[in-house]
Amino acid sequence: MSARELVVLGTASQAPTRTRNHNGYLLRWDGDSVLFDPGEGTQRQVVHAGVSVTRVKRICITHAHNDHCLGLPGVLARMALEGVQHRVPIHAPRAAREHLRALVAVADAAVDAEVVTCDPPEGAAEEIAVVGGARLSARYLDHRVPALGYRLDEPPGRHFVPELLAAAGISGPDVRVLAEGGELRGVRAEDVSERRRGQSFAFVMDTRMSAAVADLARGADMLVCESTFLDRDADLADRYAHMTARQAATAAVDAGVRRLVLTHFSQRYPDPGEFVAEATLAVADAGGGTEVVVAADLDVVEVPPRR
Template sequence: MTARELVVLGTASQVPTRQRNHNGYLLRWDGEGLLFDPGEGTQRQMSFAGVSAASITRICLTHFHGDHCLGLPGVLARLNLDQVTHPVDICFPAAGREFYCRLRDVVPYFAGVREQPVAAAGPIPLPDTAFEFEAIRLDHRVETFGYRLIEPDGRRILPDRLAAFGISGPDVGRLQREGSLRLPDDRVVTLDEVSTVRHGQRFAFVMDTRMCSGVEELAQHADMLVIEATFLDTDAGLAHEYGHLTAAQAAQVAQAAGVRTLVLTHFSQRYADLEDHRLEAAKYFDGELVVAEDLMRVPVPTRR
């Protein structure tokens, strides 16, 4: 099992179909499991996908339309039933707290919940994470936020540079911890001289929105962008009216932002076949293109 992958639990928009369950996306990120927008039926889809409740460490809701949140009670009930002991953060738009409380309170209380209401764009201070997490406001018919996970940059040690300076053994760890090392001949070697930047990875999640600056900001330099493509360009008027994107718009923003893997999802029931979504997006995006299907697993691409 890869340490970083997207498990697609559902790909439908407002109306599910025989092939598409309502939304649900689990991002496995090392020891974390971030569940995004659990729509109706998410608990059952988790069983089909082999996803345990114990693997969930964070739940993130973009907004309070049913296809993005009605699965929350079932997930919370399962966390309680399975006696999950670790805390689970739940991020949600603060303006929808009333709806959140209704969803939370229809099932037995799960004591591990740590609520993280999002009132404005910016960092979300999730405890015990090895990454930065932030919300960006989107443009839908109700208050909606997209989410972005950013792994801080690190450094990769270059063995040939260590050898050139004669550095080995415990001195390597000392150099990494302290940032510099004095050699026996009194030369000082810095960490920058024996390493190179290892860029952290980025994951972005964009649901129900018209094209706006928030979409562009979330997509910037994402290794993986999961984004709604509810409509095709032939229905661009409907997309704008109802606050959604087309496959072409999603692909264009991904190309401009330098996205590596583009995952299209949240498809209207009017499209039985999604080949046109693939063809439309491929006109504008030349990276790895994935038209999501229920229960699909998509690995986060390896580091740049």
């Protein structure tokens, strides 16, 4: 099992289908897990996926539309059933506060769950938490109601180079001593290591294409992005403040995204192959460099390894 991976619990948009549940995305990030947008039926999807909610340290909800949050009471009930003792913050935009508080009250679960809202400045991101040493931030998107996109950024670090360690005569337990102390027997950690870029994960749901999408996606190792419509229905996408598969793929390439996970599909499209074809062509037209995954319920998608 990868230490950093996405468990897809649901991929439908407004209406579920026979093969697609409402939204739900569990991000495993080292020893912690973050649950994004638990739509109706998420508790059952957790069971189908064979995952536990005991390691979910926080829940991130993009907005108050029910296909993104109506599963919250069931998830909290599941947490209580599995004996979760830690506090569970529920992050959301300020406008969603009362709606989510009502859902928490309906759950009436013995879990220390608290709705924690944020209201980022216009055109900017707000840091809201730390997950496994990575910074979790949020910024507003362009939807019919206030909606947030989320991004997780791991700080840069250093990677020891085996050949340099061997040349310096450092091995075994001494490597850890050097890492913790920064210097050992005249050898500095920076002399036997290389700078390592931190990993980034971005989560973009209901929105029109906007500068916020580009900023959230910039340089991300993995971008989970809505693609409610196909390009032939671009007028509907704009009317209802959503994106097409072509728009999502083009934005991902322009932002330098390594792996794009498309989801949140309208029930009007029974064939996922249409999304594969449209997004793959859009990536090629935009210059390539981004891998496209068209998500299905219960998929497990690894965050690409560090470069």
